[in-house]
Amino acid sequence: MAGTVSTLAHVAKHRQRRSLGDPRWVRWSLIGLALLFVGLFLVVPLAAVFTEALRKGVGAYFAAFKDPDAQAAIRLTFLAAGIAVPLNLVFGLAASWAIAKFEFRGKALLIALIELPFAVSPVVSGLVYVLLFGAQGWFGPYLGAGDHPWLGSWINAHDIQIIFAVPGIVLATVFVTFPFVARELIPLMQAQGRDEELAAVTLGASGWQIFRRITLPNVKWGLFYGVVLCNARAMGEFGAVSVVSGHIRGQTNTIPLHVEILYNEYNIQAAFAIASLLTLLALVTLVLKNLVEWRHRRVIEAAAAADLRQFAS
Amino acid sequence: MTSRRRPVLPGFGLSLGFTMAYLGLVVLIPLAAVFIKASGLTWHDFLAAVGSPRVLASYRVTFGVSFLAALFNVPFGVILAWVLVRYEFPGRRLVDALVDLPFALPTAVAGIALTAVYAKNGWIGRWLEPLGIQVAYTWLGIWVALTFIGLPFVVRTVQPILEELEPELEEAASTLGATRGQTFRRVILPALRPAIITGFALAFARAVGEYGSVVFIAGNRPLHTEITPLLIITKLEQYDYRGATALASVLLFGSFGLLFLIQLLQRRARRAAG
Numbered sequence: 001m002a003g004t005v006s007t008l009a010h011v012a013k014h015r016q017r018r019s020l021g022d023p024r025w026v027r028w029s030l031i032g033l034a035l036l037f038v039g040l041f042l043v044v045p046l047a048a049v050f051t052e053a054l055r056k057g058v059g060a061y062f063a064a065f066k067d068p069d070a071q072a073a074i075r076l077t078f079l080a081a082g083i084a085v086p087l088n089l090v091f092g093l094a095a096s097w098a099i100a101k102f103e104f105r106g107k108a109l110l111i112a113l114i115e116l117p118f119a120v121s122p123v124v125s126g127l128v129y130v131l132l133f134g135a136q137g138w139f140g141p142y143l144g145a146g147d148h149p150w151l152g153s154w155i156n157a158h159d160i161q162i163i164f165a166v167p168g169i170v171l172a173t174v175f176v177t178f179p180f181v182a183r184e185l186i187p188l189m190q191a192q193g194r195d196e197e198l199a200a201v202t203l204g205a206s207g208w209q210i211f212r213r214i215t216l217p218n219v220k221w222g223l224f225y226g227v228v229l230c231n232a233r234a235m236g237e238f239g240a241v242s243v244v245s246g247h248i249r250g251q252t253n254t255i256p257l258h259v260e261i262l263y264n265e266y267n268i269q270a271a272f273a274i275a276s277l278l279t280l281l282a283l284v285t286l287v288l289k290n291l292v293e294w295r296h297r298r299v300i301e302a303a304a305a306a307d308l309r310q311f312a313s
Numbered sequence: 314m315t316s317r318r319r320p321v322l323p324g325f326g327l328s329l330g331f332t333m334a335y336l337g338l339v340v341l342i343p344l345a346a347v348f349i350k351a352s353g354l355t356w357h358d359f360l361a362a363v364g365s366p367r368v369l370a371s372y373r374v375t376f377g378v379s380f381l382a383a384l385f386n387v388p389f390g391v392i393l394a395w396v397l398v399r400y401e402f403p404g405r406r407l408v409d410a411l412v413d414l415p416f417a418l419p420t421a422v423a424g425i426a427l428t429a430v431y432a433k434n435g436w437i438g439r440w441l442e443p444l445g446i447q448v449a450y451t452w453l454g455i456w457v458a459l460t461f462i463g464l465p466f467v468v469r470t471v472q473p474i475l476e477e478l479e480p481e482l483e484e485a486a487s488t489l490g491a492t493r494g495q496t497f498r499r500v501i502l503p504a505l506r507p508a509i510i511t512g513f514a515l516a517f518a519r520a521v522g523e524y525g526s527v528v529f530i531a532g533n534r535p536l537h538t539e540i541t542p543l544l545i546i547t548k549l550e551q552y553d554y555r556g557a558t559a560l561a562s563v564l565l566f567g568s569f570g571l572l573f574l575i576q577l578l579q580r581r582a583r584r585a586a587g
Contacts, residue, residue: 121522236419
């Protein structure tokens with residue numbers, strides 16, 4: 001019940017918080033400062049991406065996407081995100097189920113460890129995989145050298161290369177996008193508690209039924225947003241992927257790396273054209289985020305309104 | 314609250330087991346590799362790698378400019394959060410949504426966009442050029458990129474606290490004769506302080522490791538505008554794995570220290586809030 005009361009208070013506060021009055025000149029100068037800040041640092045760069053991309057007209061804009069190297073980069077980016085996102089989705093579900101529905105020691109530490117990749121510089125995230133799988137790395141000597149009795153020869157036979165190749169890019173992408181889904185789901189599932197699941201157990205539901213019929217529908221919007229964020233980062237990651245990629249055109253370049261190459265070759269217009277694709281992805285991510293938040297608020301307010309009616313009757 | 318005598322949900326072993334295995338495989342073992350590799354260096358080699366003049370200059374740039382950028386984000390982040398929570402103006406929802414842009418926009422895109430805007434012939438750069446201010450390819454450019462990257466942190470940590478703040482407190486202060494300025498300094502600011510410090514620390518930590526948005530606008534001149542993450546890549550390209558590892562361990566140590574500090578601050582803030 002404590003939850004209901006705080007929800008009611010929250011809704012009430014949302015209604016009245018704008019009534020606080022400051023003098024008109026204070027209000028408008030603060031709004032002006034805030035808008036100037038947002039304009040200079042966010043809006044102008046955003047507008048610049050599309051202006052530079054369309055500088056030579058619509059024809060040149062679309063020509064940048066016809067380049068086979070650009071298409072290969074887009075394919076590789078989709079591949080890396082297509083592997084990293086589902087893996088981290090499964091992880092996020094497992095981690096939030098364990099953390100939110102059960103009590104165990106070291107939970108706070110586990111949550112902190114899950115967020116660890118956020119604290120690691122993208123460059124270091126790439127470096128760790130070079131240290132593990134590079135030519136001088138721990139497992140590196142087994143890759144290609146063939147001195148391990150069976151592992152080396154198996155890898156030789158299958159010509160597997162990890163660093164400066166596609167597997168390294170996938171691994172680095174998995175690492176940098178690791179916390180996204182889990183971080184959205186853990187607080188959400190913790191807030192929802194486990195009463196509904198426990199009721200289902202009492203009624204004889206199996207674990208899989210509980211998960212599919214109760215837990216998953218309850219968290220679907222948070223899950224959706226976590227996946228969207230995870231995907232945006234997976235497709236846009238630059239630093240980590242740059243370290244493990246061989247920068248081979250048409251083979252180990254992702255979209256952001258292709259943008260860098262074009263830019264460094266002074267092919268500015270093409271660089272911004274490809275960059276505009278990632279910018280659109282970022283804008284779609286922001287729109288979806290606000291949509292999910294709006295839905296959340298509506299659900300909370302609807303529940304609060306129902307409670308109000310109960311109080312009244 | 315929940316008693317342990319009630320029926321237990323299934324799947325604990327499986328979900329926790331998978332979580333630990335995946336966490337270990339993807340995150341912990343690879344990160345341990347950095348420290349184990351670094352510990353293989355002799356003390357002398359390690360100090361030489363992390364203490365050369367070029368490296369020391371890169372720390373100054375990385376930590377110094379990150380600090381300035383995070384510091385700049387404090388007043389402007391608070392103003393932005395204040396305006397978004399307290400005032401109604403056209404486009405408020407849009408501005409609120411845009412604040413997250415630095416989280417969503419790939420860093421390489423941010424890097425080339427900021428360079429285009431702040432270069433000599435750019436939209437903003439051309440107005441600063443006659444004033445003798447050069448932004449792109451100087452430390453100011455790095456500052457612009459790191460301010461962009463850190464922009465959402467203070468706003469997003471302060472915003473919820475401001476929303477939950479009891480209006481009665483401010484009303485009481487004004488009833489007791491406090492001016493608006495006094496109320497802000499004595500009532501509102503102390504309530505926001507933990508959130509501001511957390512936002513600052515998050516922005517600072519993010520900026521220290523930043524690479525993509527900085528390399529395009531920095532100019533990357535050794536000793537002047539070269540950041541530590543770039544130096545790690547340079548060392549890797551020269552096959553100096555030991556040097557790169559030593560530098561990475563310094564960077565990791567710095568960001569883990571900051572992370573620990575943030576956790577401590579948040580725990581204290583939670584306890585203060587009851």
